[in-house]
Amino acid sequence: xxxxxxxxxxxxxxTPVVALIGDKFWEQSVLVARAQGLSDLPRVKFPYPLAGSGxxxxxxxxxxxxxxxxxxxxxxxx
Amino acid sequence: MDLLHALDESEARxxxxxxxxxxxxxxxxxxxxxxxxxxxxxxxxxPDEVIGVVAPRMGRTTVTDVAVSAVxxxxxxxxxxxxVAEVRAVCDPAFALGVVQGTTHxxxxxxxxxxPARLWPxxxxxxxxxxxxxxxxxxxxxxxxxxxxxxxxxxxxxxxxMSTLGxxxxxxxxxxxxxxxxPWPPYSQSRGIAAGRSALTAIAVEGPSQIMFVPIGDSxxxxxxxxxxxxxxxxxxxxxxxxxGYSGSAAVALCPLHADVLAAASFDRSSFxxxxxxxxxxxxxxxxxxxxxxxxxxxxxxDATLVxxxxxxxxxxxxxAGGAGxxxxxxxxxxxxxxxxxxxxxxxxxx
Numbered sequence: 001x002x003x004x005x006x007x008x009x010x011x012x013x014x015t016p017v018v019a020l021i022g023d024k025f026w027e028q029s030v031l032v033a034r035a036q037g038l039s040d041l042p043r044v045k046f047p048y049p050l051a052g053s054g055x056x057x058x059x060x061x062x063x064x065x066x067x068x069x070x071x072x073x074x075x076x077x078x
Numbered sequence: 079m080d081l082l083h084a085l086d087e088s089e090a091r092x093x094x095x096x097x098x099x100x101x102x103x104x105x106x107x108x109x110x111x112x113x114x115x116x117x118x119x120x121x122x123x124x125p126d127e128v129i130g131v132v133a134p135r136m137g138r139t140t141v142t143d144v145a146v147s148a149v150x151x152x153x154x155x156x157x158x159x160x161x162v163a164e165v166r167a168v169c170d171p172a173f174a175l176g177v178v179q180g181t182t183h184x185x186x187x188x189x190x191x192x193x194p195a196r197l198w199p200x201x202x203x204x205x206x207x208x209x210x211x212x213x214x215x216x217x218x219x220x221x222x223x224x225x226x227x228x229x230x231x232x233x234x235x236x237x238x239x240m241s242t243l244g245x246x247x248x249x250x251x252x253x254x255x256x257x258x259x260x261p262w263p264p265y266s267q268s269r270g271i272a273a274g275r276s277a278l279t280a281i282a283v284e285g286p287s288q289i290m291f292v293p294i295g296d297s298x299x300x301x302x303x304x305x306x307x308x309x310x311x312x313x314x315x316x317x318x319x320x321x322x323g324y325s326g327s328a329a330v331a332l333c334p335l336h337a338d339v340l341a342a343a344s345f346d347r348s349s350f351x352x353x354x355x356x357x358x359x360x361x362x363x364x365x366x367x368x369x370x371x372x373x374x375x376x377x378x379x380x381d382a383t384l385v386x387x388x389x390x391x392x393x394x395x396x397x398x399a400g401g402a403g404x405x406x407x408x409x410x411x412x413x414x415x416x417x418x419x420x421x422x423x424x425x426x427x428x429x
Contacts, residue, residue: 002177024240028134028180031238035136 004032007041016076017041018069022048042072079143081110094150098234101224101249105150116145119155122427123162130169133176135232139165144226151222156198157215160278163424164189164223164252167280170420178282178417179233182240183319185282185412186247187223188329190397191254192266193276195424202254206401209253209286209331220250245285253399259334260398261341268347268396269421276424281329281395282417283409287312292404293339302343305336305406306350310357312408313387313394320358320387322365323373324413328388329395330354332406337398351391359384373413389414 007019021029021043033041044065050058084090090107094100106112117125125142132139141162148161168175168187178185196202203213211217232238241248257264266277289308293301313328314321320328332340340350363381365372372385379385388394393414400406411417 005176027236028238028240031232032134032176032180035134035232 004029004041004043005036007043008033008036008038011038011041011076016073018072018076019043020065020069021045022050024048042076044068044072079146099225099229100150101221101228103221103249105225106152108146108149112149113142113145116148116153116155116158117142119158120162120425123159123425129162129165132165132169132226132230134180134238135230137230137232139169139226139230143230144222147225147229148218148222150225151218152214153218153222154200154214157219159425160191160195160198160219161222163278163422164219164280165226167278167420167422168223168227170422172418173280173282173420174416174418175227175231178412179227179231180238180240181412181416182242183412184241184243184245184248184284185417186245186251186285187220187227187417188247188281188283188409189220189223189252190265190279190281190329190395191219191252191276191424192257192264192271192279193274193424195276195278195426196254196257202252204254204256204399205259206403208256208399208401209251209407216252216254217250220252223252224249247283247285251283253331253397255397256334256399259337261337262347262398265347265395265397266421269419271421271423276426277421278424279395279419279421281327281409281419282412283329284318284411286331286407286409287315289336289406289408290404291336291406293335298339298342301339302345305332305340306345306353307357309406309408310354310359310387313354313358313410314360315410316360316368318387318410319412320410321360322369322371323375323385325374325386325389326413326416327393327395327411327418328358329397329409329411329419330406331397331399331409333400333403334398335402335404336406347396348391351394351396354394355386355388355391358387360387361385389418393418395419 010017227233271277362379
């Protein structure tokens, strides 16, 4: 919720942004982005939860999503 | 607004459930006639007036939309202006409704009614069991707000409402202040509302935690100090958002007995809040030990530094409510700037 809201504020400043969304919160992110008029807000999904899952898992998830994050930021920058 | 068609009441009710328009309990079918009757009770409010934008779906909500939810909730038309005031309050940007609706916290909306509107017959319950079952005005006025939050705001569990567990107060949580049993002026006056005016305050809260205290009677001052400490320690309960640096709002419903003890010890609402604020705190070291971090900490705090659970004394909503007995209740809030108390006038034909 806050992630999407904050990302939209950044996007409206014409700053490339991508929102990282836990998969359990994906549906909510779609609703909030659409309601706030930015349904194409760049978002990247990661498996929830990350908190408390350990440094190794954080590393694995980061590696798995980093290409999507960079791709989304490059698209947003155009 | 679309008009749905059904063969009978039963089919209409099931249709509303299937469409995700209810709180899970049976609703009164909002036929055009019933909605018109609701609106007719408040001719001084224009049916097409947009009351607000209900986050997170950002549905523009008119008075007529609110009337639909009021009918569904089982409200009596006489109480409709109170429901309108509820929606106005939560749509105030200061309430940050989008966060309140979407958070994984179990935030419900406590609405407090002050002034003559409490007494519009049938009167809101203010005394024995006021937050419990059996009081139609309290039950339905609070429920009507929840239905607005669902239907205009999209607050269905798992969609926009991501509360990890939820809580029963999300069905309804509305109370009138027991002004007649209070040693202090109505709570709404402390919010800047003139004496004699009807007003409603909304604040986002967890469920109530009881405080049982039988005055010991050694001295009024000592008993009052015990009440202050018990309220403060209940607000700063470990695990509440307020107890890890979020430092937001809270509400306390003092039973008349406890309020009288405080008043006899020369506390007024303001000095009571100030005393609670000082004591409702955790040490930085304790927060760090239990939670790993302190929200908002930039420069590392010494372990002994006290972190307040309330953003300020004014962030404590103090009302007098409940019947005979020795139980008050604390409602922990969220973080500063999220679901803080918003007070609005309840419109009447005398305005």
